[in-house]
Amino acid sequence: MTPIIRPATKADEAVLENICLLTANAGTSAKELHTDPALPALIYSLPYVNVESTWSFVLEDDGEVVGYVIGAFDTRKFEESAEASWWPPLRARYEPMIKDPDAVFTAADRMRIDVFMAPPRANDAQIAFSPAHLHINILPSHQRQGWGRKLIGRAVENLKENGVQSVWLGMNPKNTEAAKFYGRLGFRKFEGAPEGVVGITVQQWECGN
Numbered sequence: 130m131t132p133i134i135r136p137a138t139k140a141d142e143a144v145l146e147n148i149c150l151l152t153a154n155a156g157t158s159a160k161e162l163h164t165d166p167a168l169p170a171l172i173y174s175l176p177y178v179n180v181e182s183t184w185s186f187v188l189e190d191d192g193e194v195v196g197y198v199i200g201a202f203d204t205r206k207f208e209e210s211a212e213a214s215w216w217p218p219l220r221a222r223y224e225p226m227i228k229d230p231d232a233v234f235t236a237a238d239r240m241r242i243d244v245f246m247a248p249p250r251a252n253d254a255q256i257a258f259s260p261a262h263l264h265i266n267i268l269p270s271h272q273r274q275g276w277g278r279k280l281i282g283r284a285v286e287n288l289k290e291n292g293v294q295s296v297w298l299g300m301n302p303k304n305t306e307a308a309k310f311y312g313r314l315g316f317r318k319f320e321g322a323p324e325g326v327v328g329i330t331v332q333q334w335e336c337g338n
Contacts, residue, residue: 137185144194146170152266155304162237182206195271198280200263219245254321259295297328
């Protein structure tokens with residue numbers, strides 16, 4: 130069967146968590162870095178099927194989800210909604226654990242938990258470029274086959290349908306392969322963007338893809 134792209138649902142949470150873990154180390158697996166395998170997804174994928182102002186699509190091949198593209202229409206609303214409903218339960222869960230002298234956490238665990246405690250906000254330049262942002266991850270088995278381009282194409286189509294004319298994303302600057310991929314698609318650094326943040330307009334996408 131040909132892989133399909135479909136909207137994600139809460140029923141996809143387990144696979145979103147797994148894909149996020151297997152790509153969270155600058156595009157490679159972070160399994161060996163974490164004692165709690167859910168930590169990357171609690172930041173980078175699961176909020177997008179639980180928080181307001183979000184959208185999400187998955188790539189499914191023969192019944193198996195092998196990739197996703199997810200994001201927010203309005204990043205400021207997403208940040209506010211996450212602060213109201215998503216981060217507080219995680220803080221309540223993890224703060225006692227990191228204060229426990231007998232608890233075992235890796236440096237990567239602590240880095241992720243620090244995000245729960247003080248989530249970073251997009252800067253004004255990012256919001257000025259676009260209110261919307263996205264994340265995309267695909268398992269190695271389905272990389273370099275054109276599915277990344279198709280997933281982002283579906284995301285751009287969705288944003289356009291909802292009146293959004295541009296989008297940005299952030300990546301680990303160490304992930305040079307991702308930087309090349311986004312560059313080929315037309316994503317570019319914009320004025321005031323932090324390191325690793327690139328964007329594209331709907332018009333630029335449609336002209337180049």
